[in-house]
Amino acid sequence: MRIRELDKQEVTAYLSRIITKDISLKNIPENNFPSQLVTNDIKKMIMTKYSVLTPVEIELALEMERYGEFEKKSEHYQFYGTEYIAEILKKYCAWKFKKANEHNLSRTPERQIEVKPDLEKIEQEFLKTILSEIKANKKFRYIECYLLLKDVPNRFKPTKKQYDLLFKQESDFLKLQNDKKNKDENDKIRLKKIIQNQKLSFEVLVRQRVENIIVCNWLNKTIIQNDKNR
Secondary structure: OOHHHOOHHHHHHHHHHHHHHHHHHOOOOHHHOOOHHHHHHHHHHHHHHOOOOOHHHHHHHHHHHHOOOOOOOOOOOOOOOHHHHHHHHHHHHHHHHHHHHHHOOOOOHHHOOOOOOOHHHHHHHHHHHHHHHHHOOOOHHHOOOHHHHHHOOHHHOOOHHHHHHHHHHHHHHHHHHHHHHHHHOOOHHHHHHHHHHHOOOHHHHHHHHHHHHHHHHHHHHHHHHHHHHO
């Protein structure tokens, strides 16, 4: 089914996983990982501009780019952003149109082949990626796993007082980061990234970072700890 025909929450979760996977496979340095604001912007772009594609096609497009299957390679210059992904998806759509014409494929729904994503497998791969990042001692706030918050047992969740304190800490930390970036901003690529970030909610980013920490603490105290004790 196409993105516009699917549940928005499921699509968002699917896109988060394949974006995280793509970033990891492209060996982008951790300090150049896209912020959650940029990641959210990428997902918004896909769900509005490319809603006629299926989630599996989005993953296929990213895979084809990594494998060099398009005529021209898109350069990310160590900046994984919305424009970079949009360029890849434009190439995929052009490739798909060309292939359809070559094989004279019908556009009627009866002739279209639907590929249903294996959501359980995707969930397992996503969890595997998160666990590997925790084991690599990546900072919890930067591990995009907030979508797993619904799976965290209540006993591993902070009290309201603890949550408010964590929220304030992350809010203050992010403000310091932004202040430093604004002072040091010289090149156009980083400036563009800051402008993109400012279009989206600061509060949403802080909340997601807090939820990242909660999920990572849970996984670290359960799955990671159990692996160490074996």
